[in-house]
Amino acid sequence: MSPSFQLDGRPVPFVPGQTVGAALVASGRTSWRTTRHEGRPRGIFCGIGVCFDCLLTVDGVPDQRACQVLAREQLDVSTPEGENP
Amino acid sequence: MTTGTVRATASGAAPDVVDLVVVGAGPAGLAAAAVAVLGGLSVALVDAGQELGGQFWRHPPHGSAVGDGKDLHHDLRSYRQLTATVRDAARSGRCRSLLGHHVWTAVHPAPGQHVLHLVDRSAGPGRESAVRLEARHVVLATGAYDRPLPFPGWDLPGVYTAGGLQALLKGAGVRAGSRVVVGGTGPFLLPVAAGLAARGASVVVCEANDPRRWAGGAGAALGLPGKLVEGAGYAATLARHRVPVQLRQAVTAAHGTDRVEAVTISRLDRSGAVVAGSGRRLEADAVGTGWGFVPQLDLAVTLGADLVPSWGGDQVVGVDRWQRTSVPGLSAAGEVCGVGGARLALREGQLAAEGVLRDLGRPGVTGDRGVVAVRREVARHRRFAAAMAHAHPVPAGWTGWLEDSTTVCRCEEVCAGQVRRAVADGAVGVRQVKQLTRAGMGWCQGRMCAPAVAALAGPGGPGTEVPERLVATPVPLGVLARGTGRDPIP
Ligand SMILES: Cc1cc2nc3c(=O)[nH]c(=O)nc-3n(C[C@H](O)[C@H](O)[C@H](O)COP(=O)(O)OP(=O)(O)OC[C@H]3O[C@@H](n4cnc5c(N)ncnc54)[C@H](O)[C@@H]3O)c2cc1C
Numbered sequence: 311m312s313p314s315f316q317l318d319g320r321p322v323p324f325v326p327g328q329t330v331g332a333a334l335v336a337s338g339r340t341s342w343r344t345t346r347h348e349g350r351p352r353g354i355f356c357g358i359g360v361c362f363d364c365l366l367t368v369d370g371v372p373d374q375r376a377c378q379v380l381a382r383e384q385l386d387v388s389t390p391e392g393e394n395p
Numbered sequence: 396m397t398t399g400t401v402r403a404t405a406s407g408a409a410p411d412v413v414d415l416v417v418v419g420a421g422p423a424g425l426a427a428a429a430v431a432v433l434g435g436l437s438v439a440l441v442d443a444g445q446e447l448g449g450q451f452w453r454h455p456p457h458g459s460a461v462g463d464g465k466d467l468h469h470d471l472r473s474y475r476q477l478t479a480t481v482r483d484a485a486r487s488g489r490c491r492s493l494l495g496h497h498v499w500t501a502v503h504p505a506p507g508q509h510v511l512h513l514v515d516r517s518a519g520p521g522r523e524s525a526v527r528l529e530a531r532h533v534v535l536a537t538g539a540y541d542r543p544l545p546f547p548g549w550d551l552p553g554v555y556t557a558g559g560l561q562a563l564l565k566g567a568g569v570r571a572g573s574r575v576v577v578g579g580t581g582p583f584l585l586p587v588a589a590g591l592a593a594r595g596a597s598v599v600v601c602e603a604n605d606p607r608r609w610a611g612g613a614g615a616a617l618g619l620p621g622k623l624v625e626g627a628g629y630a631a632t633l634a635r636h637r638v639p640v641q642l643r644q645a646v647t648a649a650h651g652t653d654r655v656e657a658v659t660i661s662r663l664d665r666s667g668a669v670v671a672g673s674g675r676r677l678e679a680d681a682v683g684t685g686w687g688f689v690p691q692l693d694l695a696v697t698l699g700a701d702l703v704p705s706w707g708g709d710q711v712v713g714v715d716r717w718q719r720t721s722v723p724g725l726s727a728a729g730e731v732c733g734v735g736g737a738r739l740a741l742r743e744g745q746l747a748a749e750g751v752l753r754d755l756g757r758p759g760v761t762g763d764r765g766v767v768a769v770r771r772e773v774a775r776h777r778r779f780a781a782a783m784a785h786a787h788p789v790p791a792g793w794t795g796w797l798e799d800s801t802t803v804c805r806c807e808e809v810c811a812g813q814v815r816r817a818v819a820d821g822a823v824g825v826r827q828v829k830q831l832t833r834a835g836m837g838w839c840q841g842r843m844c845a846p847a848v849a850a851l852a853g854p855g856g857p858g859t860e861v862p863e864r865l866v867a868t869p870v871p872l873g874v875l876a877r878g879t880g881r882d883p884i885p
């Protein structure tokens with residue numbers, strides 16, 4: 311069985327070496343937060359850490375770029391609103 | 396993390412001071428670091444990424460279970476040689492390879508002294524630490540990022556930058572969609588399309604220009620067999636997978652509610668305006684958009700290096716024949732000096748290190764005749780890059796695709812109508828538009844919207860105004876507070 315991390319309490323499988331963002335895209339998720347004003351969905355855009363579209367909370371630390379954080383087993387990831395959009 | 400690399404500690408374990416710090420481990424930085432260690436210098440090679448290689452040679456972290464995607468890469472011989480040199484030097488203590496480390500600011504308090512402030516993110520969120528490096532010389536090889544242009548629906552999830560699609564594929568083995576439309580301009584669209592097609596996606600390429608006029612003989616005349624072979628490789632892959640390359644067409648809208656489901660592709664006239672009635676709808680579950688690259692200049696600007704206009708119209712770091720900038724002890728190489736591809740970056744990195752060796756009174760590694768040959772190659776690649784830039788301009792008429800409701804600044808959610816209103820109210824240039832609308836004031840600090848805002852704000856092409864970003868990356872306050880046991884800003 312492939313390893314997984316938790317997103318809002320649900321397992322997301324990953325291949326060791328993938329970022330959290332890449333694993334989410336691979337699992338079919340394209341968005342995991344909504345914008346402040348218009349509530350628009352956001353996920354990966356630039357893929358290299360410059361656009362900050364892909365923010366989520368990792369192990370309780372807010373505003374982490376999913377495309378930059380390496381996936382690890384036991385990682386506790388949550389969408390900023392704590393809900394699955 | 397790479398095995399065999401020396402890891403910096405939060406306490407900044409010795410050696411704190413090195414001869415040379417190279418920022419960026421792409422083709423330019425790798426070449427600079429390798430030549431410098433071969434020349435006997437003590438070197439620290441820093442990259443925010445998890446593995447050596449930069450964008451062109453993006454690899455999953457060492458030991459990862461993600462396949463290395465050999466078939467997606469070019470010139471892996473150089474990559475292997477350079478990384479072997481760097482890793483050997485790391486094992487013997489002559490090179491610190493600091494991956495997962497982001498240089499967030501730098502100062503040069505005295506001639507021959509540079510101080511770089513790094514945040515070490517290699518231990519993961521919440522476990523960042525501060526690292527401080529001192530060096531006599533610095534080579535900036537920070538590369539570039541995609542230049543996206545907005546279009547209605549470009550902020551729908553499933554729309555990526557072209558480089559983003561490539562980064563997912565090369566770095567993580569992830570194909571972001573099965574029906575992909577790649578649009579924009581420039582030769583980079585082809586490797587992205589070829590890679591996705593090779594992984595089984597059905598791909599359509601929209602190239603806004605018609606580079607055929609140029610490609611007829613100029614490429615050959617410029618004498619770059621490597622480039623032609625690489626280009627022919629993509630062409631063959633695209634042909635094998637029946638990937639259509641539509642010339643003078645662009646993705647002018649993306650459709651969907653929570654994610655992209657389809658796009659509109661339109662024919663463009665010579666000015667880049669949409670030919671009325673030419674739009675057709677195409678189903679897509681991923682879109683890649685890319686209009687060339689913008690050099691990553693933050694540290695160069697912070698350190699006070701003079702900028703010059705490049706062949707592509709962007710501001711880039713000005714360098715002399717040894718890649719020295721206007722700041723003593725600061726050199727630059729690769730895309731920060733003008734976007735021209737991996738081979739040019741590599742050769743510039745080599746020249747930069749040769750220059751540093753000479754400045755420190757050491758013999759070079761490449762040899763005088765070798766340096767002449769490298770310079771000749773650099774000159775050829777710059778001519779090629781200029782010709783490419785000429786053949787792939789951002790078409791002036793693109794702003795016509797924007798509806799007033801189209802988001803321009805993704806971070807602050809500023810739409811084209813707001814920017815247009817600010818301009819109608821008298822705002823001149825990016826700075827005033829920013830003050831009035833907040834476009835460019837969000838998390839990305841304008842990296843994604845600046846070209847668009849500049850175009851909407853009036854005269855001056857994309858990238859003519861270079862913003863000053865004193866902090867190259869957001870740094871956790873705890874890192875500043877914990878510090879390194881020394882004042883982080885001397
Ligand atoms: C997302 C993306 C994907 C690309 N993929 C390809 C491709 O597949 N094929 C192709 O021909 N061209 C590609 N390119 C074009 C590419 O820019 C060049 O081909 C080549 O990689 C340039 O080499 P370089 O050494 O100048 O910079 P890069 O390879 O971009 O390397 C720069 C490095 O500097 C690091 N860096 C930047 N700022 C800091 C900082 N403050 N602190 C620490 N590290 C920092 C970055 O993490 C990066 O690894 C891509 C560009 C982008 C943006």
Ligand code: FES
Pocket residue numbers: 331353354355356357358359360361362363364375376377378
């Ligand atoms: S996708 Fe742009 S920062 Fe992560």
